[in-house]
Amino acid sequence: MRKTFTILAAFLVGAFSFAQQPEAVFTRLTDTAPVLDGEIDAVWDNATKYDIDKDYTGETPTVGASYFKGMYADSGIFVLVYVDDDVLVPWYAQTGGDEWTYDKAEVYFDVNEGDLADGQGPSTGGTGHYQFAPSITEENANGTLTEESNYRYALKTTDPSYTIEYFIPFSTLVDKSSFVMAQTAEFGFDVYIADRDAAGDAGSRQRKVWANIGTVGENWGNMNDAGLVTLADPSDLIYVDEITLTPSATTIDVNNGTIQLTTDIVPGNATNKELKYYADPANAVTISKTGVVKAIRDGEVTIYASSTDGGYIDSDPVTITITNQILTADEANLIVNGNFDTDLSSWGGWVDAESGETYVWEDGVVKCVTVAKAENWHYQFNQTNMFHATPDIPYVYKFKAWATKVRMATTDFEDTEANGYNRYGASSSDGNVEGRSEWQFELQTEPTWYEYEVTFDQITETTVEKVQFLLSIDDGTVYIDSVSLISKADTEILGVETGLKKVNTTKFNMYPNPVGHADILNVEVAGKDTNVSVYSISGHKVAEKRSVNGVAKIDVSELSKGLYLIRLDDGSTQKLVR
The missing domain is CATH 2.60.40.1190 (Immunoglobulin-like)
Incomplete structure (x- = not known):
């Protein structure tokens, strides 16, 4: 009912x-x-x-x-x-x-x-x-x-x-x-x-x-x-009264395996048959609009569907058992498109008049051109309400940033005006402001990693979760990349299974980058016997070469213009611009 x-x-x-x-x-x-x-x-x-x-x-x-x-x-x-x-x-x-x-x-x-x-x-x-x-x-x-x-x-x-x-x-x-x-x-x-x-x-x-x-x-x-x-005179809409959810299987035992959900809606002539799917725990799977369930984590997950027609009808839940999953950093990251591999469609912000140029996506990073103001909030770059953290457990918040000159900036997890711009997390990491989820940091001219621990102890039913960078305390150009928010428990799992501390941190040199008109990409690695792979942004491996005497020479003459990922055996990754 x-x-x-x-x-x-x-x-x-x-x-x-x-x-x-x-x-x-x-x-x-x-x-x-x-x-x-x-x-x-x-x-x-x-x-x-x-x-x-x-x-x-x-x-x-x-x-x-x-x-x-x-x-x-x-x-x-x-x-x-x-x-x-x-x-x-x-x-x-x-x-x-x-x-x-x-x-x-x-x-x-x-x-x-x-x-x-x-x-x-x-x-x-x-x-x-x-x-x-x-x-x-x-x-x-x-x-x-x-x-x-x-x-x-x-x-x-x-x-x-x-x-x-x-x-x-x-x-x-x-x-x-x-x-x-x-x-x-x-x-x-x-x-x-x-x-x-x-x-x-x-x-x-x-x-x-x-x-x-x-x-x-x-x-x-x-x-x-x-x-x-x-x-005036609204239509006699026919609401959904009943939803039956049937999975194609009740187990997934291969990494990132999928099953298909099918639905039976009563009455069959309902005006709006569009459904929304929910999972508990939410981070165990992803569910597409067409009902394809993709496994991410081991365990049991409960799934149900709801009508979106205003009739407020839920299906009975179904339970799926998931095993043999290998968690990756991208899957564990709550921030949507934190690596900026595509564009800024999942990001937003606000730039006050005469406080700088609107943020842009450039070669897989964010470029922000700012003008100095007395306060930091005149230039904001943020992601709002696209990630949902679990209250009262520790997370690791991490990003890479640099600027055209040494200068200060601020980053925070902040609620909306309706909730008093509350910094809804607690942190004891260096740079925190009054022990809350706000940090001041010094930008360098070379790409630098910044890492903070945070526990979201003040999330309520009305909290609108937002991560943002506030940049108008100084002028110049700021670059931001590789933003992640991963639970402390997941960082430990990733550290054991995939060497998280190696991912994106092992230094290797590659040149030229951007490739421009060159046909050969040179990748210098520490190991003398290392596989070097080239992936498209969509995740397809498009080239691979084994290093000889610490250098892998990869023919990129057939690659289309665009952004690629260069990845070593240990998971180390850098971006390549063709």
């Missing part, structure tokens, strides 16, 4: 808390959907107009009668924003400053039904809060349909005014428990208009808003004061 009583009770509390906030109703689309071209089609006449007429506290925007409208279909939500500007100052036409300080419209959603007062916003990923805020560019200003990864929009300027049409699929609007927003849900919503009448410093940005005037902070960090929206 669905947990309707719990949800209703939470909803009533949330609704009462937000009684003073403006409310809107989005019309059900019964006609042809609007064409996303920045033109206001006749179908929009069926939707109610809501004025964006409040000044953000302390600001004096000069826009005129601006408004938004909303409609929805079974597939998602359409939003129209019209901005009656007096002077159009788009970011692309300027020479400095951050894009968010120039003319644009920002749309915000909070889809945590029954928990709309959690003190969070889109700045914390994975928490059911969303921002859709395309900048005005030369390419999109003529109404061109633009496809982003999780929504579509069209923007058209009629200087000085402009119109934006958005389409946000329901599949994008997922709450913090990974449930897709239901059409019957009341959700938080707001629109900001950023207004700038001239180029210059960021202080010239002023904002009009529909709901949140800034009493509790900007929507980006806290949507508690956003408005409330309901959908």
